[in-house]
Amino acid sequence: MDASESWLYAVTGYAVLLAWPVTTVILVWFALRYAGTHRAKVVNRSVAGGNGRPEHFWVIVPALNEEAVVANTVGAALNLRGPAGTLSRVLVVDDGSDDRTPEVLAAIDHPRLHVMRRELPEARQGKGEALNAAYRHISRLTAESGTAPEKVVVGIIDGDGQGSENILVEVSRLMRDTRVGAAQVQVRIRNRNRLLGAVQDLEFGAIVDACQNMRDALDTVGLGGNGQFxxxxTLQTLGSAPWSSCLVEDMELGLRMHLNGVGIRYTSRASVTQQAVVDVRRLTRQRTRWAQGNMQCARYLGRLFSSPRVARIALAEMLHYLLSPWANAILTVLLIGTGLAGLGGLLIGHPIVFIPSWAALGQAGGVWLIVTTFPGLLWALVHKYKHGDEGMPRMLTAALAYPAFLILGLAATYRALGRQASGRQAWAKTERLVEEPLAVAA
Known part of the structure; x- marks a missing residue:
């Protein structure tokens, strides 16, 4: 092989390596350019004089063996207040808990708290089925009261979730626009005093937030399992069971809404906090479930391609989220395989074209080190700029740990591939950490 061909292979290889930091820079620029003030001005103009303002809020808390956190979660939800003249209520779905969750809920005496107890065999059929049961209950109460469904907003806060005080006010502001059928708020991590918690807050508070701000500008906002409204x-247009049995029922709900032409907005002005998973084994299990759920949603690709409602740029952005688990798995095999082949070739005296010498191997290793550390360091700066609630030493430590966190995610992707291929769908519940009790407002 001549020098020109070797040069072409080298350029191609480095292009693959540099794709991640380059796209990170673009995303960071986009996030800082369009986060907060820009989008807020656009939304404020679009909702001026809008008549879609909600009058009733229901916050659903799905609970399965949540004795460690459910009291704080319900207390925080009951403390939420919407704009003047709106009514907010909390509906806890006890999905067949066999711990002390029922006793903890029974001890909370509040006029705006409703508890729905599901028993086997209906219970424990997945979070989606629990949400569907709560949704049907709310639909029935709404019809009996004669309230217009478009004036009622249903929010989801997970068993370990706590919403910011302004969350209902912010959602109400967004939904003054009658074209907006759903909204997603920012997600943050509470227990970020531990390294894994800090890395997950770097992920949610900076990276996911940036992606959602970009998706907001493209009208392709995705719904999360926590903090969706x-x-x-809008839910009633999807039938009696808006949430499916998909392992990421929130993502599928968002896709179905987009295919129906529903407007979904994102805001980082309000947030919901949740607990980080600080055990590596449990974290891998959680990410495996998420990756497998993304793979299950790939069945919507055909409808997305053929839908006249989804613009091309929006379609491309959605496909990125649906296909990225598969692409990450394939790319990892190629990169690791190339590196091992290059090392082996040098050891036996038959170097491959991508890595023709030990100097080239060292150079490639140096580039790989920069490529894998640069994005995390950049996101740490973004996190500090946007939130300022964590010291730089902790966020820089989280940034340096971020590449290992991504490797864990890739391992989860391969596990998800195996589970999906074998048809395994069952999942163990994520365990919670005990927290200090919160006060509940009257």
């Missing part, structure tokens, strides 16, 4: 009328 939907008009009851």
């Amino acid at each position: 939907s008009r009851l009328s």
